[in-house]
């Protein structure tokens with residue numbers, strides 16, 4: 046198993062967390078200007094060249110949620126999507142909430158601070174994305190279950206999505222103290238060994254954070 050990605054990349058974390066949760070070993074191929082050969086391999090496997098992508102014994106799989114579905118289908122280890130169809134729908138729904146509404150708005154703000162993407166930041170876009178983050182934080186505060194994880198007692202696909210999304214979203218627009226349930230969930234995620242490993246792997250790259258100095262916490 047080969048995982049293509051970057052240690053600072055949120056969606057790479059999502060796949061790496063799932064691989065660790067399932068106890069699967071893999072070779073990590075870092076993408077970047079110094080690894081042109083890895084970039085060429087990635088583009089050959091997935092011409093859209095977004096990452097993560099896994100090469101599972103000759104089968105290329107792209108899109109982080111699909112990678113996790115693939116791991117559950119073809120590999121042993123704890124299931125990240127329950128076999129119960131109704132509960133699986135709830136897991137997939139929360140995965141969409143974290144990807145589309147937390148990660149998506151976090152990335153919209155971050156991309157406005159990348160001069161090679163947006164030479165002139167669009168303050169209107171930043172403000173709209175921040176308002177959307179505030180709305181999803183409030184929704185999560187009201188709707189996260191009392192259980193340990195996003196969809197119950199078992200760590201799932203939804204938690205793999207939540208960990209990088211909430212990690213970087215809180216750096217982008219802090220989760221207010223009026224949201225203790227969501228803050229506690231984020232802290233539980235960061236204490237999970239698979240997530241802590243992703244956080245630690247990204248530490249050498251914190252100078253990449255484009256919204257000023259990376260926060261000292263976490």
Ligand SMILES: N[C@@H](CCC(=O)N[C@@H](CS)C(=O)NCC(=O)O)C(=O)O
Nearest residue numbers: 054055056057095096097108109110
């Ligand atoms: N929907 C994709 C999103 C992947 C994505 O946006 N990855 C970012 C890194 S976090 C990327 O490929 N950035 C490089 C680029 O856009 O060229 C997934 O879930 O895997």
